[in-house]
Amino acid sequence: MRQNQPRKTLSPSRRSFFGLLGAGAGAAALTSCGDSSSGDSSAASGSSEYLPTYKELEIVEPDYPAVNGSTPGFLTIPAELQETYPDPIGDGSEATAMVPLWSAIPDLSGNSYIDALRAKTGYDFAFQMTEGSSYGDKLATVLASPDNVPDWVAMPAWNIRSNFHQAIEGVFQDLSPYLGGDAVLDYPHLANLPTSSWQFSSFGQKLYGLPKPGGVVTxxxxxxxxxxxxxxxxxxxxxxxxxxxxxxxxxxxxxxxxxxxxxxxxxxxxxxxxxxxxxxxxxxxxxxxxxxxxxxxxxxxxxxxxxxxxxxxxxxxxxxxxxxxxxxxxxxxxxxxxxxxxxxxxxxxxxxxxxxxxxxxxxxxxxxxxxxxVNRPAEMVTFIKRTDDEEKIKNFLRVADLLASPFGTTEYQLIERGVEGEHFTLADSGEEMPTELGQSEVITTFRSLCAPPQTNAIVSMPDYVEAFCTWQADAAKNAVEPPLHGVQIAEPPQLAQLSQPFSDLxxxxxxxxQSLADVDAAVEEWRKNGGEELRALYQEALDSGNY
Missing domain, CATH: 3.40.190.10 (Periplasmic binding protein-like II)
Incomplete structure (x- = not known):
């Protein structure tokens, strides 16, 4: 049904924010990326001073350019890659990180890919890995004991509940003073992330998370x-x-x-x-x-x-x-x-x-x-444990900036493929071919912590790159934003579970x-048990821009 939705698509110049509220603008991921100099940093109706300034960074021109926020595609690896972090950031001390995996949990002892990234970041990352389908339960257990929260905690978007605001303050670091406005320009790769993904990582007009940007249609x-x-x-x-x-x-x-x-x-x-x-x-x-x-x-x-x-x-x-x-x-x-x-x-x-x-x-x-x-603006959001050590915070943000290095950098290639000659080989044609060691060792642990805007650069499968990018570009031409897109609203605890009966339906x-009549009955119960109160909460946020 079309009648209640305006034809409001995503112009290339607004790729970074997706028009957060947009004068009257109008799903879930499966378990399994113009004139943008302005960055749309003030596109929200409410105060957005805590949101990082957007500054686009394109190192390599794509073979398949983005259309309306779609994922750009690359068919070759540049002959010369830029290195943006030649020296380690940390001093070799341990950093703990909690991440989901949608595969068997590996033993990381002796993993040369993990060791290479530990050396690159300068931190001895110790990963706590949990299979993705049970990750939400693990998060609940960890957050129940704030003293035991790891330094970095990655959360898939669907694991961030509407009452998460109640747990966040006092456990995770408010990053607004370090990344809000032009402060982010000290971290050029983070400044390259879409503003909408930062909005999705913000709670109560404070920036708490580091986003892994999502694709417009996924x-x-x-x-x-x-x-x-x-x-x-x-x-x-x-x-x-x-x-x-x-x-x-x-x-x-x-x-x-x-x-x-x-x-x-x-x-x-x-x-x-x-x-x-x-x-x-x-x-x-x-x-x-x-x-x-x-x-x-x-x-x-x-x-x-x-x-x-x-x-x-x-x-x-x-x-x-x-x-x-x-x-x-x-x-x-x-x-x-x-x-x-x-x-x-x-x-x-x-x-x-x-x-x-x-x-x-x-x-x-x-x-x-x-x-x-349009899809959620971020696939995952990573939070840093609160600390009074400002130097540690800044160093962790430099690590995040390294992890957000875009295509065309040595850091991107290391994170995506590992060490050349060890985890992959580079053919004369420019194709990156994973070695047997690379197939067994390269996993998504570091990529779950922070990432650049999505790109498709699997040059060993050019037919796939073309099919992916052209399909998504075609779909993105007709992408429409819902109201309050990407905004995190704190819901009262008693209202946060109102939608649970509909999962069964x-x-x-x-x-x-069950039947459609049961849906109608469940909707009436939803309205009586707090749905109207929930509507008023979101309507006030929409009307006032106070979120």
Whole structure:
């Protein structure tokens, strides 16, 4: 449904802020990146003095430039890389860091990649790693004992709860005096991060976090392009019903081939369900669970499940094996984060060079304009434990600046690939080829702490770089901002869990265990039990700019 959403897309000149409130401007990531000299540092209606000044830094011109905030792409590695931190920052002392991993937890003893970055930063980083699906529980345990909080704590965006404000002060360092306004210019790589990602890292008009910027549109519907080619099928999907029809056509239970995985994440995107709020015609905030779009998405998912085209294991709720089902060819349609695209190629192409998954051109569920809400402005936010040692704070910020080094620097290459000749080799063509050691040792520990704006520079897979960047650029042309985009609002504890019943509904309605009538009843309970109070809280923030 389009009628309540203005055509407000992201101009290249506003790439850094996404127009935080924007005169009346209008999803969740799966477990798995113009005239910008002004930086939009004053784009928010409220006071933004604590937000860092934006100063763009582009070292290498991309082969696929950003469009409306999309991820730029690079097909070659520069012959000459810039080195911005030739000397170690720290004195060799220990720094503790807590990070999630979406893989088996490795033993880092003797890991030469980790050792190389320890030497580069000048800190003996000791990582506390937890598998991503249980990371939220680990965070709750750690934050319950503030004295034991590590020096650095990385938090995925979806683990930052609306009542996080209550835990943050006194535990984590207020970085506003060190990075607010022009102070950030002492850290040029941090100044290159989009303002919206800093806003997302701020709480109560204080800057507490170091962001890992996200992409403007980060989830896609994928087909097994290689297998569909063999079947002589070229999908052209323009609405939700055509997607269901394709899933049914692809299903052959006798050969254990199914049309689709659970496409729930996609449903809320193509039916334009806001992550939190939208505006009605009168300017009043409407919560996502109250919208007609929310019910439309659930109704469409029910039709998909009823069609018999969803793999039985997906119907049973087995999310963990979704990638395996798709990559093995048992499922031919899936939804995934864009980051999973390259990971799938790395897993499959060594044994199956013809493996190909294609991202479907963006469409709307009702067949209307193919617009989409922009994603969260940061994938992760990292917090530094509060300390009275100002020199330590500044040194940690220099480490963060090193980790945010952009493509075209030796630091970026070290973090992404490791040590040349040890973790990767550089072919005459400019391709970086990981060695066996690199494949086993290079992990995302340091990259979880801080990162530059997203780029796609996997030059060993030029077809993937082109497909990724052109698909996202096309989707980003129609990206729309919801109200209060990227703003963290402190919710009273008694209201923070109001949306919990809807998590069950999102699983139950498509599977026939509950109905749309149950959604209506849950919405009424939501309103009576604090939803109206919650609306007033957000409306006051929207009207006053006080957040």
């Amino acid at each position: 989830n896609a519907l994928f087909t097994r392009g290689d297998l569909l080619d063999e079947m002589g099928i070229t999908p052209e999907i323009t609405d939700g019903q055509e997607l269901i029809d394709l899933a049914v056509e692809l299903t052959d239970a006798k050969t254990n081939r199914w049309g689709a995985n659970d496409l729930g994440v996609l449903a809320y995107l193509i039916f334009h369900v806001p992550e939190k709020w939208k505006l009605d015609d009168s300017g009043e905030l409407i919560n996502r669970v109250e919208t007609e779009e929310f019910k439309q998405a659930l109704d469409w998912l029910k039709k998909l499940f009823d069609s018999g085209a969803v793999h039985p294991d997906a119907v049973a709720g087995n999310v963990a094996a979704a990638k395996q089902r798709f990559e093995s060819g048992n499922v031919l349609l899936t939804v995934d984060g864009l980051g999973g695209w390259a990971e799938a190629y790395n897993r499959q192409r060594p044994s199956n060079p013809e493996y190909r998954q294609d991202a479907v051109k963006w469409f709307s569920g009702d067949g209307g304009d193919p617009w989409v809400y 999102q699983a139950d309605v498509p599977r026939g265990r």
